[in-house]
Amino acid sequence: MLEVSQLTRQYGDKTAVDNISFTVPNGKVTGFLGPNGAGKSTTMRMLMGLEHPTSGSALIDGQKYASLKSPLSTVGALLDAKAMHPGRSGLQHLRSLALTHGFPKKRVDEVIEMTGLSAVAKKKVKGFSLGMGQRMGIAGALLGDPQNVILDEPVNGLDPEGVIWVRNLARHLASEGKTVLISSHLMSEMSQTADNLVVIGRGRILANSSMQDYLKLADDQRVLVRTDQRDEFASFLSQQGVNFSSVETDGLMVEHTPARDLASYALDRRILLHEVTPQVATLEQVYMQMTRGEVEYHSGDFNAANGSVVAPGGSPSQAPQADPATMYESPQTSWGQKGSN
Amino acid sequence: MTATTSVTPRTSTYANHKLSFWGVLRSEALKFRTLTTNWVMTLVIGAVLVLLALAVGAAINQLYSYTTDPQLAADAAERGAMPQSVEGIVDMTYGLGGSGMQLACMLIASVAVVFIASEYATHQINTTLTAVPKRSMVYLAKLIIVSIYAFVIGFVFAAISYFVGLMLVNDNIANQVDFNSGVVMNWLGVAIFSMLMAWMGLGFGALLRNNAGGIVLVVVLMFVISLVFMMFPWEWATDFAKYLPMAMGETIIGYGLPDDAEIGYVQAGGILALWSAIPALLGYLRFRFTDPK
CATH class of the missing domain: 3.30.70 (Alpha-Beta Plaits)
Known part of the structure; x- marks a missing residue:
């Protein structure tokens, strides 16, 4: 179980994470959503002891990460797919991790096979694609058969088979009673994977509920x-x-x-x-509605009439502004066809 | 807010495998030896030491020729060269093993800089500290690995350089060399100098978290500061220059210190250890208390 309590992280004047509290329970997949710069990765890094909180606490099974006796079998984390030395092979990378806890070599071979990297495990990491890096990162996260799994954008760069594999993996881990916290910007993917959601914007919790309760927030009768x-x-x-x-x-x-x-x-x-x-609202629609005012980095609106990009607050005088909820996924594919999750 | 129902998770198969310092040490050793750049740098360090031992061997022959030919000695004296006694030339021969250390010491420090700074450049540090959240353990393991590496290559390359250089030395000098008169101690001095340079490199690498920056700091401390202090007109500056790390290193690897030498081997080793321990300590403080980005 992951417990975040009144967690705050400041960088000078900027507050990246602002007094947030939530719990990620065992046996559930919890989606961690928020716009870029909302504080998701910072929160995950604080859980993993990579950053010290300004105040508050981030605990894993009731303990600070640094005080765990067997960190890799308690938590497995994929925080950065590129967090490997490019001059080392994937196999060497995983073995170096396994040695710290005395995991047997066969476990390294197992996770390599599990993540589908057997053919490239002996190749240097610098030759890896983003997807291969993600798989290697997931292999590292699973190395200790951990009771808690934290995955930051795990499906970035993965092919469709890989995306489905990550989804099934998350569901499988949760079915074993493990804690799974996943951040992603792929709403359709998250809606199929997560049981619970924690939504964060500008460092503050916007929602913390089950997926069903979250979708009801749409007030979309x-x-x-x-x-x-x-x-x-x-x-x-x-x-x-x-x-x-x-x-x-x-x-x-x-x-x-x-x-x-x-x-x-x-x-x-x-x-x-x-x-x-x-009609049942999609996760994307509810999310976009909720985080519209919490976006740190605003994109320009694409003006279909002349192909120009208009900055927010500009004067797109021709085509009406597109509803952000409709920009990436046609609502007609989800209206009426999607059951509640 | 949702009430959370918690279930008991299946216990990890590897829950009994605890994080251990021995494991971290083995992990860091694996990481060190699996980087091609470290092997390339090791070959370069060996080549520098051997080639400079050969160059000094040739210089020894030149000096010896002055002792056998009065005309050559007179010509050399006109050019400002200081003719040596045969005993002095034999002493130079004992020091063949460390002939290239002035240059090699910075290469050794560079290996240590890169060993830690490249972790930040490649973001590997995030993975390292995720596996081993006890940061002091990681730093100490890295320090031990680079210390062992530097000590061993210092000793081994000093021995190789000595024998290779000796092959070039005139037989009349080579035959006067007594292997039992402290040559091995000289190699030990080279090994200690090499190890202390690795401390300095690791410290600067951890402090700056940048390969180039760490190497530049080593060069500045070993070369530039020495040159600057030597150029100052003040007596205190030239006096201080005698205690700078390069001077201490030269003392450690020198053979046959004069009886009236101001600084002996042990003092020089102690002062150089202090010069190296300070960056190593500062690097540790940065590593331990500043989060990786």
């Missing part, structure tokens, strides 16, 4: 209905004072009205609805 008698049904909804908008040629996106009520209205008026789908 919308229902998509489709009918061949759209105009008739729309007219009725207008009379009832219900807000809605048209979707394609036969759909209505109705707000703040339960699906059961809509079906009942239609039945009373003998209107056939051939789809009634309550």
Whole structure:
């Protein structure tokens, strides 16, 4: 179990982590989300004893990392895929780690095989791709068969097979009762992997809840209905004072009205609805909504009309500003198709 | 906030494998020997010591020729060269093993600088300190590894350089050399000088966390400061220059100190150890108390 209590880290005037507290329980995958510069990596580094907190504590199974008798079998961490000497082979790198705790050589071979690096283990790290570096970093994290696993952006640079492997690995570790803390910017991936979420912005905790509870924060009570008698049904909804908008040629996106009520209205008026789908917000949408004001580094908006990039606060006079939630993933692929996680 | 339900995790298969200093020492030894650059540098250090021993061997022959040919001696005296007695030339021969140490000492220190500073340059330090969160343990292990390395190569290369240089020396001189008259002690002096340079290098490497910066500091302390103090017109400056690390190193590896020498071997070793221990200690403090980035 990882316990962060009133943790603060300051660099001069800048507060990177601001009095945060959360617990990462055993047997769960906890996603650690936040914009760039939010303080995720700093928090993870403090958990691993690489940075001293200005105040507060970061404990692993109730102890400071530096006081652990067997650090590698207590916590395995991937914090930086490039944290290896490029002049050494992957095998030598892992053996140097194994020697510190007296792990047998066969364990090194096991994690190499587990991470799919057998073919390149004897090659120098400088020839590794980012994905191979990530796999090597994960191999190092798993070396001691640790009870707690901390992975900072583990799927960066991984191919699809690798992404699925990391997801399955996280779920497998959690199923063994282990603690898994993963940070990632890939919301779709996180939504499939994490049980709980800790969201951080500008060094402060924005949310700490289960995935289900987090998605409910969207306040997104919308229902998509489709009918061949759209105009008739729309007219009725207008009379009832219900807000809605048209979707394609036969759909209505109705707000703040339960699906059961809509079906009942239609039945009373003998209107056939051939789809009634309550909408569930995606993790990305809730996350973007929550962290919009907490982003440290703002990107310019891409103006599709002329291909120019407009800085935030500029005057994008032509195309309307894109909803950040729709910039990376088409909402149509998730609206109505995604079950709750 | 969510109430967290905790389950008992499966115990790690390796929970009984504790972090140990012996393990860290073996790990650092593996890390040291698996870097090609260290082997290349070792060959360069060996080459420097052997080649300079050969050069000194040739110079010894030249000096010996002055003792056998009065005309050559007169010509040399005109050029300002100081003719040596045969005994003096034999003493020079005993010191063949450490002939190249003025240059090699900085290369040895550079290996130590790179051993620790490259960990920061490559971010390997994050992995190292994750595996071994007790930072003092890591630093001490690194210090021991570079000390053993420097001591061994200092001794071995001094011995090789001695024998290779001796092969070039005129037989009339070589036959007067008595192997039992302290040659091995001279190699030991070279080994100690070499080891103390490794301390200095490791200290500067840890202090600056930068390969080039650490090496520059070594060069400044060993060469530049000596030259600067020698150029000062004040007596205190020239007096102080006698206690600078390069002068101490030269004393340690010199053979046959005069009876009235101001600084003996032990004093020189002690003063050089102090010069080396200070950067090593400062490096330790930086390593121990400043977080890696």
